[in-house]
Amino acid sequence: MNETEYEVIIIGGSYSGLSAAMALGRSLRKTLVIDSGKPCNEQTPHSHNFLTQDGKSPKEIAESAKKQVSDYETVHFHQGKAVDAKKTELGFEIITENDEKFHSKKLIVATGIVDEIPDIKGFKESWGISLIHCPYCHGYEYRNKKTGIIANGDKAIHISSLVKNLTEDVTILTRGKEVFTAEQKEKLKRNNIQIIEHEISELKHQNGIVESIIFSDQTEMNFDAVYGAFPFHQHSEIPKILDCEFTEFGHIKTDQFQKTNIPGVFVCGDNSSMMRSVSNAVMTGNVAGAIVNMELVTDYF
Template sequence: MNETEYEVIIIGGSYSGLSAAMALGRSLRKTLVIDSGKPCNEQTPHSHNFLTQDGKTPKEISESAKKQVSEYETVHLQEGKAIDAKKSESGFEITTENGEKFHSKKLIIATGIVDEIPEIKGFKESWGIPLIHCPYCHGYEYKGKKTAIIANGDKAVHISSLVKNLTEDVTLITRGKANFTDEQREKLNRNKIHIIETEVSELKNYSGMAESIVFSDGTEIKFEAVYGAFPFHQHSEIPKKLGCEFTEFGHIKTDQFQKTNVPGVFVCGDNSSMMRSVSSAVMTGNVAGAMVNMELVTDCF
């Protein structure tokens, strides 16, 4: 093999991609990890609910992971952005933004997703800090606080049920007409969850802490914690270009071993799971790495 040929290429070098790389490195597989350095949680100050790493910054965890993975001599980490992938006679041809081409027998896509944050003052700069997405990742730190949830429909009811376990003071902000069934409304009412249908015009925060929400009618309400549930899209177009199937929610469809419908293509992390946490990303990456190694073994043994 030359320096452009690998047994496995991993697109995406955050938690799931690095986890897959470690599994492959420990199996002596010549592996290339291509990473653009744009993790979706780069603004998040602390990561939680990951045993042995609880409370560390996302950067601390990823830097430690990179250091450990780089010690495996068959794994190469490369900065860059993969922009295209094609099936080839031997497997796959990957093209990066600067025109480099690499080849591999198997492909793991760990590119994550991009949250579509509304163009509302204070939202983008607050995302992942005072405007949070996951009760499991950050809810404990805001237990007992006056809490707002910016969401509508089924997602709003789901998050409300989780947050209600952490605090009694919950307000649901639907940013327009509430979209709930009669049964859902009854549940929300029974749990004393107040609903505000007015559009939001600004989220104010001070030193990384939620301060208040300003509504389009000029009303301003103080909150100590704010959750947001927003749409997302895939960070990379490569899965679509290769013909990967997607779920109704927009995740890449896999079997229990992180394998897609495209032979030789595996995916892991946020791009294929509703469980958005570092621990889940690491787990799915480990599974993908092990299963790719198993395919390589089966191909030649």
């Protein structure tokens, strides 16, 4: 094999991609990790709920992981963005934005998702810091604090039920007409959760730490933390290009072994799971790496 030919190409070099690379490196598989260096948790100051790494920054965890994976001599890294893919007789051809071409027998896509943050003043600057998405990842740090939830309907009920266990002071901000059922409204009333339907004009903050929300009627309410349930899209178009199937929520469909409907294509991490956490990304990446190795064993043995 030459420097453009590999047994496995992994697109995405964050937690799930590095986890898959470690499993493959330990099996001496010639592996290439292509990574653009744009993780979705770039702004997040601390990562939680992952044993041995609790409280460390996402960057610190990723750098440590890459250093460990780099010790395996069959794993190689390429800085760049994969933008196209083709099925070939021998496997796959991956093309980068600089028109570089790499080939592999198997493909793992670990590219994550992109949150579609509303274009509201203060949102992007606070995302991942005090405008947060997950009670499991960040809720403990904001326990017993005045908390807002930007969501509506079932999603708002789901998040508020989790957050209510962490703080008694919860307000739902629907950014428009609420769409709760009578049963849901009764549940919110029983738990003393207020609903505010006004559109949001601004999230006031200091270096990403929320201070208050300003509404379209110019009223203002102080908060210590705000949860946001926003739409997302896939970080990479390659699964779509290769005709992978997607769930109704926009995740890539996979079985318990991280296999897609396309033979030889595996996915792992946030692109294929509703559970967005470092631990889940590492677990699914490890499974993908192990099963890809097993397929190669079957092919060769």
